[in-house]
Amino acid sequence: MKQIVIEKSVLESNDKRAALNRTLFKTQKTFTINLLGSPGSGKTSILENIISLLSVKYHLAIIEGDLYTAKDADRIARYNTNVVQVNTGGACHLDASMIDKALLYINTLDLDLLIIENIGNLVCPASYDLGEDMKIVVMSVTEGNDKPLKYPSMFQRSSVVILNKMDMLSLTDFNTEEFHQDIYSLNETIKVFEVSCQDASGINNLIDFLMLAIKNKKDL
Amino acid sequence: MKQIVIEKSVLESNDKRAALNRTLFKTQKTFTINLLGSPGSGKTSILENIISLLSVKYHLAIIEGDLYTAKDADRIARYNTNVVQVNTGGACHLDASMIDKALLYINTLDLDLLIIENIGNLVCPASYDLGEDMKIVVMSVTEGNDKPLKYPSMFQRSSVVILNKMDMLSLTDFNTEEFHQDIYSLNETIKVFEVSCQDASGINNLIDFLMLAIKNKKDL
Secondary structure (H helix, E strand, O other): OHHHHHHHHHHHHHHHHHHHHHHHHHHOOOEEEEEEEOOOOOHHHHHHHHHHHHOOOOOEEEEEEEOOOOHHHHHHHOOOOEEEEEEOOOOOOOOHHHHHHHHHHOOOOOOOEEEEEOOOOOOHHHHOOOOOOEEEEEEEHHHOOOHHHHOHHHHHHOOEEEEEOHHHHHHOOOOHHHHHHHHHHHOOOOEEEEOOOOOOOOHHHHHHHHHHHHHHHHHO | OHHHHHHHHHHHHHHHHHHHHHHHHHHHOOEEEEEEEOOOOOHHHHHHHHHHHHOOOOOEEEEEEEOOOOHHHHHHHOOOOEEEEEEOOOOOOOOHHHHHHHHHHOOOOOOOEEEEEOOOEOOHHHHOOOOOOEEEEEEEHHHOOOHHHHOHHHHHHOOEEEEEOHHHHHHOOOOHHHHHHHHHHHOOOOEEEEOOOOOOOOHHHHHHHHHHHHHHHHHO
8 A cells, every 4th residue: 555655656746747747848849759669679779760851851869778788779879869868777668857858968959759669568658647748559460469458557558559570570479459459448539550660561651641640730 | 755665564474484384394394486477377277287297196186376267276186186276366476374274275294295286487586585595587489588687686586597498499589699698698507498388398307406406305
């Protein structure tokens, strides 16, 4: 019982910090994504695709969450994009105050798109609002189609699911029909993009969607 | 700072409960495994293989951890094995008191092998001792070979890593050499089993290892 109360107060203070982040993103008209998913679902590969296709047209910045390493930030830095590494020192999720600190190192003036890659974890990161416009969850067909019902909060709170590694679909027992049924039973309005970072299939649809979201944020 | 103190006291009380579980398993000479890994790494498939090959010879019981569903327990129940479902109600890991409660439903007399399938998560479950003899972490080649360094505690605290989905290796950029280097840099004594649940390759080695572990526990 004691533990539950503590958890509540942690989440409440996180929500206050997230609201301040959200106000900043609103003022600066920066569309902000909280990118979520299991370890190895392909978050960083998706990010690499987005950066190479959008950085010619927009100002982008990336916040890379990781327990201890800078492995993903190193991958992203190759694209000559503004990237800040946040090491959680073992914590299994990013929280709003970590984003607040990371923003000190990012020029948010004229920033069109900020993507925050969260820790690979389908549980806790769903509970911590970072002030983002949208949660996007990446899952790969190799993980199996039972994951939405097993980790419902993540899929209920996300606006988009990127179903990755579609090139491997025929090698798995992933049931696409069941997946769609489950995902819409949890979240009627969730948008699904089926993609492969190997052959770039489906990436263009995702990019079009993001471009529209950036435009809508500017027009607000 | 406040949060860290709380976490410590939670872990301390967990460790006390885990010690009691461990005493029970020692008295009953039950070899106990804490089975860990990302969502979709293949923990339940590995478990299905172990059950079909070992249940003819040994008394087995399974504790299935899940946030809300009984999906994995339903899969396991088909094998006519003693299985208890523990729903954590959203918590991202099992703890020792949950195991204590589950044990009320298991006949531990003459129980040779107890396998506890933890929540799919490479972070928090590593910190919670359940009283097990051995942590075994399942990871799949489709997750990428950078995972040990990104989630070091999990690999430092596990005695065995089961590298799963080896049948898909050629379709990924998984670097086996780097993987082995990284894993032994974190944990010199960790044992690696490369397996595929699709073609059953490597499963026999794993089974031999488990049979020896069960025997050693009996002989203690």
